[in-house]
Amino acid sequence: MEQGIIVKGIGGTYEVQTEGGLVLCSLRGRLRLRDDRILVGDRVEISREAQGRGAVEKILPRRNELTRPAIANVDQVIVVSSVQNPAPNYLLLDRILVQAELLGIDCIVVINKGDLDPARAAELQAMYSGISYPTLVTSGVEKQGLEQLKACLQGRVTTLAGPSGVGKSTLLNALDSSLNLETGKVSVKTQRGKHTTRSVELLPIGGGYVADTPGFSRLQIEPRQERDLQFAFPEFRKYIDGCQFRGCLHRQEPGCQVKEAVCRGEILEKRYEHYLILLAEAAPSY
Ligand SMILES: Nc1nc2c(ncn2[C@@H]2O[C@H](COP(=O)(O)OP(=O)(O)OP(=O)(O)O)[C@@H](O)[C@H]2O)c(=O)[nH]1
Ligand SMILES: [Mg+2]
Ligand SMILES: [Zn+2]
Incomplete structure (x- = not known):
């Protein structure tokens, strides 16, 4: 057949x-x-x-399945944030990264609207590449970083994910002007996008498939076990074995190497805070 x-x-x-x-x-x-x-x-x-x-x-059997955006058999997720307008939603970005990590899917971070504040874009790029993610600064409007973005797509099924208004559809239009995807303005008052893209659609671009997806602001993380969550933070991994207690969840336990790495500034405080938030959601009884 x-x-x-x-x-x-x-x-x-x-x-x-x-x-x-x-x-x-x-x-x-x-x-x-x-x-x-x-x-x-x-x-x-x-x-x-x-x-x-x-x-x-x-x-046919699915290799994997993302909930937000809802799409199956994904090779990699490109998490898109804008430098500003709207300002980065760090917790949401981490939720998307964690969702992909739990499924074993590769992630790339794209900082779009680099034209609005190049210095800030470079800071954000350094932050995510410090965590170990391949990171690109782009501008869909000024057409920056597009060749590198296209090179990432070759031979893979990629989904874009991120808040409404960060420029996901604009980036795809810039990669292939024949697409004519609808784009929408970000509200000056609320700093929110208009949820212009309404459905998930796979498009053949750059020798692979890319999904344009609707922006979203909520994403519940549901690890199979709360213990799995720590491994979805790649920068934690080298400290985990050094913790005093086996099964340390890096909260109040004494001799926790993850917490010490946070104190020494080797793990970003914001990332650690997000880990605690997601852990509490996954295991409300703790
Ligand atoms: N300055 C600047 N504006 C951009 C850039 N990329 C997109 N925009 C603007 O941001 C607004 C939102 O762009 P969209 O492409 O519709 O955003 P989206 O992420 O697809 O949004 P949803 O479909 O609602 O999830 C539009 O007004 C774009 O012109 C960029 O690189 N620089
Ligand atoms: Mg869109
Ligand atoms: Zn620990």
Whole structure:
């Protein structure tokens, strides 16, 4: 049977990219009951019907699944923040990074709107590359950093993720002007984007697929076990084994090397605070 990848879903109909081109598909029989369980990025088997249309017969096993944005089989997440307008939401950025780390998905941090404050953009870049993430400064408007961004996309399925208004769609338009993705202004008063992009869509760009996604501001992290959370902070890893207690969760325990690294300034305080927030959410009983 012919295989393809779901690139877009519109009210029960799906665009499936196959080697033979784009096929508009409905869902076959029992799959229809699972409509809400089918994600952009899903690999599927389809059968052909009349007039170039088709039917999704089967969803192939998923390698992974992100909740926000909702997308399956992702190779890497590009977390996008703007330097300002809107100002970075550090906790949300960490939530996105942690979600990806827990699933073992690679992350790249893109600091967009670098044109608005290049010095601040460089500071943010240093902050995230210090944590170990590949980091790029871009400007979708002034067309900076685009070649490097494009080079990251080659041969991979990438999803953009970040707050509304940081310039995700603008960046993709700058990479490929034929896309014509809708973009929206950031409110001067509230410093918020307008939630212009409404659905997840996979686009063939730079020799790979990139998902433009709606911006969001909430993301609940649900590690399988609270102990897993510490490993989603890459800069903690080299200290964890040195803690006095096995099973140290790096809160109030004595002899905690993670906390000492925070005191010495080797781990950013903000990151450690975010770890504690996410830990409390994952294990409210502690
Ligand atoms: N100065 C500057 N403005 C930018 C840049 N990139 C985007 N913008 C502006 O930021 C606003 C929001 O851009 P969008 O591309 O719609 O943002 P988005 O992240 O796709 O937002 P949602 O679809 O709502 O999640 C628009 O007014 C863009 O022109 C940039 O690099 N520099
Ligand atoms: Mg958008
Ligand atoms: Zn510890």
